[in-house]
Amino acid sequence: MSPKLVLLLVTLSLHHHAHITRASDPDPIQDFCIPNPEFGVTKLAHLTILPCKNSSEATTDDFVFSGLKSAGNFSESGLATIPVNPIVFPGLNTLGMSFVRADLEAGAVNPPHFHPRATEISYVVQGSVYSGFVDSSNRVFARVIEQGEVMVFPRGLVHFQMNVGDKPATVFGSFNGQNPGSQKIPSAIFGSGIEAELLEKAFGLTPKQIRNNEEKI
Numbered sequence: 001m002s003p004k005l006v007l008l009l010v011t012l013s014l015h016h017h018a019h020i021t022r023a024s025d026p027d028p029i030q031d032f033c034i035p036n037p038e039f040g041v042t043k044l045a046h047l048t049i050l051p052c053k054n055s056s057e058a059t060t061d062d063f064v065f066s067g068l069k070s071a072g073n074f075s076e077s078g079l080a081t082i083p084v085n086p087i088v089f090p091g092l093n094t095l096g097m098s099f100v101r102a103d104l105e106a107g108a109v110n111p112p113h114f115h116p117r118a119t120e121i122s123y124v125v126q127g128s129v130y131s132g133f134v135d136s137s138n139r140v141f142a143r144v145i146e147q148g149e150v151m152v153f154p155r156g157l158v159h160f161q162m163n164v165g166d167k168p169a170t171v172f173g174s175f176n177g178q179n180p181g182s183q184k185i186p187s188a189i190f191g192s193g194i195e196a197e198l199l200e201k202a203f204g205l206t207p208k209q210i211r212n213n214e215e216k217i
């Protein structure tokens with residue numbers, strides 16, 4: 001193999017590795033970084049910067065979160081979520097992870113959505129939850145997940161959940177990013193201000209049906 005070809009392959013490999021690195025949370029450069037509230041928060045497009053306080057000021061309480069003992073506030077659709085990130089749980093800062101507790105009343109759904117910046121591991125604490133995701137070829141991977149079972153939702157793929165039992169269900173989700181982002185498909189389509197004529201043509205809906213969907217968001 002010629003030296004020029006070797007150099008080209010090495011360059012392409014390094015570029016690919018750098019692209020992958022930039023696509024995920026950066027590696028921490030210290031053991032931990034407990035946010036210092038005195039310096040406030042700096043928000044960029046998809047990143048919240050939380051300046052660290054001196055590590056000698058960290059306490060055990062910074063690494064313990066007790067806010068998941070009970071369900072959050074339920075919406076009219078029967079879904080309650082408690083997202084946990086470095087804003088509410090300081091010990092997570094710079095560790096590249098976050099999580100959420102979701103509770104679903106009988107028959108309630110967690111509508112189709114995706115996380116652009118993280119893969120999710122979903123663990124069913126109690127109940128029976130129809131769970132699944134759709135890949136980029138529109139193939140559906142779905143089944144009922146029972147108590148104690150886990151399902152993974154790959155980053156950026158649309159996924160969904162529905163409580164198919166006759167009792168409330170509780171699910172814990174863990175993300176490999178401290179700011180996974182969340183885009184709910186119904187809100188993105190019918191609640192974002194897309195021109196109604198486009199939606200009519202794309203989905204074969206009447207203006208009245210579009211207005212009804214927008215009112216539900």
